[in-house]
Amino acid sequence: xxAKYYVGIDLGGMSAKAGLFDEGGKYLAKDxxxxxxxxxxxxxxxxxxGLVRSVCEKGGAAFSALSGVGIGSPGIIDGGAGKVxxxxxxxxxxxxxxxxxSAQLGGVPVKISNDANAAALGEAKFxxxxxxxxxxxxxxxxxxxxxxxxxxxIFEGFRGGAGEAGxxxxxxxxxxxxxxxxxxxxxxxxxxALLRDTKRAMFEHKDSAMWKIAPSPEQVDGRTSFTAAKEGxxxxxxxxKNYIMYLSEGILNLVNCFRPQAIIVGGGVSGQxxxxxxxxxxxxxxxxxxxxxxxxxxxxxxxxGNDAGIWGAYAxxxxx
Amino acid sequence: xxAKYYVGIDLGGMSAKAGLFDEGGKYLAKDxxxxxxxxxxxxxxxxxxGLVRSVCEKGGAAFSALSGVGIGSPGIIDGGAGKVxxxxxxxxxxxxxxxxxSAQLGGVPVKISNDANAAALGEAKFxxxxxxxxxxxxxxxxxxxxxxxxxxxIFEGFRGGAGEAGxxxxxxxxxxxxxxxxxxxxxxxxxxALLRDTKRAMFEHKDSAMWKIAPSPEQVDGRTSFTAAKEGxxxxxxxxKNYIMYLSEGILNLVNCFRPQAIIVGGGVSGQxxxxxxxxxxxxxxxxxxxxxxxxxxxxxxxxGNDAGIWGAYAxxxxx
Numbered sequence: 001x002x003a004k005y006y007v008g009i010d011l012g013g014m015s016a017k018a019g020l021f022d023e024g025g026k027y028l029a030k031d032x033x034x035x036x037x038x039x040x041x042x043x044x045x046x047x048x049x050g051l052v053r054s055v056c057e058k059g060g061a062a063f064s065a066l067s068g069v070g071i072g073s074p075g076i077i078d079g080g081a082g083k084v085x086x087x088x089x090x091x092x093x094x095x096x097x098x099x100x101x102s103a104q105l106g107g108v109p110v111k112i113s114n115d116a117n118a119a120a121l122g123e124a125k126f127x128x129x130x131x132x133x134x135x136x137x138x139x140x141x142x143x144x145x146x147x148x149x150x151x152x153x154i155f156e157g158f159r160g161g162a163g164e165a166g167x168x169x170x171x172x173x174x175x176x177x178x179x180x181x182x183x184x185x186x187x188x189x190x191x192x193a194l195l196r197d198t199k200r201a202m203f204e205h206k207d208s209a210m211w212k213i214a215p216s217p218e219q220v221d222g223r224t225s226f227t228a229a230k231e232g233x234x235x236x237x238x239x240x241k242n243y244i245m246y247l248s249e250g251i252l253n254l255v256n257c258f259r260p261q262a263i264i265v266g267g268g269v270s271g272q273x274x275x276x277x278x279x280x281x282x283x284x285x286x287x288x289x290x291x292x293x294x295x296x297x298x299x300x301x302x303x304x305g306n307d308a309g310i311w312g313a314y315a316x317x318x319x320x
Numbered sequence: 321x322x323a324k325y326y327v328g329i330d331l332g333g334m335s336a337k338a339g340l341f342d343e344g345g346k347y348l349a350k351d352x353x354x355x356x357x358x359x360x361x362x363x364x365x366x367x368x369x370g371l372v373r374s375v376c377e378k379g380g381a382a383f384s385a386l387s388g389v390g391i392g393s394p395g396i397i398d399g400g401a402g403k404v405x406x407x408x409x410x411x412x413x414x415x416x417x418x419x420x421x422s423a424q425l426g427g428v429p430v431k432i433s434n435d436a437n438a439a440a441l442g443e444a445k446f447x448x449x450x451x452x453x454x455x456x457x458x459x460x461x462x463x464x465x466x467x468x469x470x471x472x473x474i475f476e477g478f479r480g481g482a483g484e485a486g487x488x489x490x491x492x493x494x495x496x497x498x499x500x501x502x503x504x505x506x507x508x509x510x511x512x513a514l515l516r517d518t519k520r521a522m523f524e525h526k527d528s529a530m531w532k533i534a535p536s537p538e539q540v541d542g543r544t545s546f547t548a549a550k551e552g553x554x555x556x557x558x559x560x561k562n563y564i565m566y567l568s569e570g571i572l573n574l575v576n577c578f579r580p581q582a583i584i585v586g587g588g589v590s591g592q593x594x595x596x597x598x599x600x601x602x603x604x605x606x607x608x609x610x611x612x613x614x615x616x617x618x619x620x621x622x623x624x625g626n627d628a629g630i631w632g633a634y635a636x637x638x639x640x
Contacts, residue, residue: 076610085614134478148577155470157579158454158617164576164609172491172508172569181572181607188492249492252501256484257468257577259477287501289484290396294405297478 005061007052008313010115011035011073013089018051019310020059023067023318025126029059030310037090044090045097049104069110070316072118072309073097078160079113079316085160109320115309117154117163120147122312123264127303132261136254137302138165140194140267144186144250148258166190170249185253188246191222191268197239198225205235222268226275244276248283255297256289266302273301325381327372328633330435331355331393333409338371339630340379343387343638345446349379350630357410364410365417369424389430390636392438392629393417398480399433399636405480429640435629437474437483440467442632443584447623452581456574457622458485460514460587464506464570468578486510490569505573508566511542511588517559518545525555542588546595564596568603575617576609586622593621 004023009016013035020029033051035044048071056063075087082098102110113121120137129135133152139145144166148155156162166186167179174183187193198220202210210228214220225243228236251263265277281299285292304311324343329336333355340349353371355364368391376383395407402418422430433441440457449455453472459465464486468475476482486506487499494503507513518540522530530548534540545563548556571583585597601619605612624631 076614086610150470150475158581159579159615161575161579161610161615162577163579167576167609168488168573169569170489170492172566179609246492249489253488253573254577255481256487257482257574259479259481259483261478289487289499290406290481294396295479295481 003061003065004067005056005059005065006067006314006317007055007069008310008315008317009048009051009069009071010118010309010313011048011071012115013037013074016048016051017310018055019307019314020055020061021314021317025314028061029055031055031058041090041092041095045100045104048101052105052108066105066108068317068320069101069105069108070118070313070318070320071097071101071110071112072115072313072316073112074115076160077112077114077117077156079111079117079154079156081159082110082112084112111316111320113154113156113312113316114147114160114163116145117147117156118312118316119145119266119308120149120264120312121154121315122304122308122310123266123302124149124152125315126311127308128264128300129262132298134258134260135262135264136165136258136260137264137266137308138251138254139302140189140247140265140269141191143192144190145267146254148260150258150260165250165254168250168253170246170253185246185250189243189250193246194222194225194243194269195220197243201225201235201239208235209233210236223271226272230275241279244279245283248280248287251280251284251299252287255284259290259295261296262298262300264300264302266305266308270301277301323381323385324387325376325379325385326387326634326637327375327389328630328635328637329368329371329389329391330438330629330633331368331391332435333357333394336368336371337630338375339627339634340375340381341634341637345634348381349375351375351378361410361412361415365420365424368421372425386425386428388637388640389421389425389428390438390633390638390640391417391421391430391432392435392633392636393432394435396480397432397434397437397476399431399437399474399476401479402430402432404432431636431640433474433476433632433636434467434480434483436465437467437476438632438636439465439586439628440469440584440632441474441635442624442628442630443586443622444469444472445635446631447628448584448620449582452618454578454580455582455584456485456578456580457584457586457628458571458574459622460509460567460585460589461511463512464510465587466574468580470578470580485570485574488570488573490566490573505566505570509563509570513566514542514545514563514589515540517563521545521555521559528555529553530556543591546592550595561599564599565603568600568607571600571619572604572607575604579610579615581616582618582620584620584622586625586628590621597621
C-alpha cells in the first residue's frame with residue numbers, strides 16, 4: 001500500500017503554519033507563509049495552496065500521495081458546510097474556504113474548523129486528553145479560548161457558534177467585554193485580566209515583593225504574581241487566590257453544563273502547572289453539582305503548546 | 321405486522337405517571353401509582369412494573385406486544401449504563417434501574433434518563449422543538465431545570481453529570497444556592513426567585529398596584545408582578561425587567577456554549593408567553609457573541625406542559 005500524507009494548517013492573522021504528517025502520526029516537516037488582511041481572500045487561498053505544496057516538497061512527500069488537508073481558522077467556522085461564517089479581523093464573511101482550497105489542490109479533500117476547536121482536537125487526540133473521549137480545552141491567553149470535544153469530535157453547535165466559553169457571563173453587570181456583554185469569563189481568567197489585576201494590586205501594595213520582580217509596570221507579566229506568591233508575598237497570594245477562584249468558577253460552569261471527562265488548561269498561565277491547578281481542582285470539587293467521588297474529572301495542563309492547532313488540523317485532515 | 325406498544329414513565333417523589341403509546345405516537349392511556357421514599361428501591365421497582373402492566377391493560381394493549389419502556393427519573397442518571405447514579409431525595413445510589421425493571425417485565429427493554437432531560441426530549445420530538453435537531457429546554461419552576469438535546473438525542477455528558485444549567489454561576493459571590501455555590505442561574509431565574517423578588521419589591525413600594533393583586537404576601541405568585549407590570553405599575557415593571565435580564569443572561573451563556581437552534585422555555589413563568597419572551601429575544605440577540613443575523617436562534621415556549629416528561633420517556637422507549 002502506498003504511503004498517505006496529510007497536512008494540518010494553523011491559520012492566523014500574521015502567518016499560516018503547516019505541518020506534514022504521515023498516516024501514523026509522524027510529524028515530517030513544517031513550513032510557514034505570511035498572511036495579511038490586505039491580501040484579500042483569493043490571494044490567501046492561493047498562498048495556503050502554495051504552503052501545502054511546499055510543505056509536501058520539504059518533507060519529501062509526493063503531492064499525489066496527499067490524502068487530506070485540515071485547517072484551524074480564526075473566526076466563526078461552520079465545519080460541516082466547510083465555511084468561514086465570519087472572520088472579523090480579515091473581513092471574511094460566508095467564505096467557502098474548504099471547497100475553494102480543495103479546488104486549488106486538484107480536489108484533495110479539505111476540512112476546516114475554528115482554531116480554538118482545532119487546538120482542542122489536537123490535545124484530545126495527541127496531547128493531554130488522549131485518554132478521554134470528552135474534553136474541553138481552555139486557553140488562558142489574551143482572551144480565554146475554548147474548544148469542546150465530545151465523542152472524540154469537535155462540538156461546534158449550529159453553524160459553528162458553540163464553544164465560546166470565554167464569553168459566558170460569570171458576573172452579571174461586571175467588567176465590560178469587547179463582545180458586548182459584561183462580566184465575561186475572559187475578563188477575569190485571561191492572562192490579560194491577570195496582568196491588569198497584578199498591576200492594580202501592586203499599586204495598592206507599594207511594599208509588595210512584586211515590585212522587586214517587576215520594578216516598573218511594563219515589566220509585569222503573567223508570572224509576576226505567581227512568583228511573588230510562591231515567595232510568600234501576601235498581596236500576590238491574595239491576587240493568585242482571586243484569579244484561581246474566577247478560573248474555577250468558569251470551569252465549574254462548563255463542567256455543570258458539559259460534564260466532560262477532562263478539562264485541559266493551556267496558554268501561558270498554564271505554565272504554572274500544579275501550583276495553579278491543584279487549588280483549582282480543590283475548588284471545583286468542593287463546589288460541583290456532582291463531585292469527583294461520584295463522577296471523576298481530570299483537570300490537567302495542555303501538552304502540545306503552540307503546536308496543538310497544527311496537530312488538531314492534522315486530525316481534521318485524517319477525517320477529511 | 322402486529323402492533324407495537326410503548327410505555328413512557330415520569331417518575332417523581334410523590335407519584336409515577338405512565339403513558340401508553342403505539343408506535344405511531346398515539347397516546348392511548350394514562351395511569352399513576354404513588355411513590356414514597358419509605359417504600360425503598362425494590363418495592364418501587366415492583367410498583368413501576370405493576371404500573372406498566374396496568375397502563376397496558378387500561379389501553380387494551382397485550383403485554384406481549386410491549387416493545388419498550390422509557391423512564392425519566394429524578395437525580396443523576398447515567399442513561400448509557402441504565403443506572404441511577406444518585407437520587408438524593410430517595411437515597412438511591414448506583415441503582416441499575418433499567419435492568420432491574422426490565423427483569424420485572426420479562427425482559428422488555430427499558431431505557432432511562434434524568435427527568436429534565438426526558439422533558440427536553442419530549443419537547444424536541446413531539447412539542448415546541450419538532451423543527452430542530454438541537455434544542456435546550458429551560459424549565460422555570462421551583463428551581464431552573466434544563467435538558468440538552470443534540471442531534472435529536474439527550475446529551476448527558478460523562479455518567480449523566482451534564483445539563484445542570486440551573487447551577488451555572490452568573491453572579492460570582494452572589495445569592496447562595498443549596499448546591500453549594502453562590503450566584504447560580506436558578507437563584508435569579510426560577511419562579512422561586514421571581515416570588516422572592518416580587519415580595520421584596522412590594523415591601524419597598526407600598527403604593528405599588530401589586531398590593532391590589534396580592535393584598536398579603538401569601539397571595540403573591542409568579543403572575544403578580546407580570547399582571548401589575550402590564551397594568552403600568554412602575555415597581556412591577558422594574559421587577560419584570562430585572563427578571564428578564566437575569567433569564568436572558570443565563571440563556572446567553574447556554575447559547576454561547578452550545579449554540580442550539582432553539583431555546584425552549586417551560587415551567588409556570590413561561591405562561592407569560594411573548595410578554596416574557598419578546599424582550600428576552602431582544603436582549604439575547606443584542607448581547608450574543610454571534611447574533612441572530614448570522615446564526616438564527618428560536619426562543620420559544622414549551623408546548624407539552626406537564627406531559628413533556630411522559631412524551632420524552634416514550635421517545636426513550638422507542639429507542640430502548
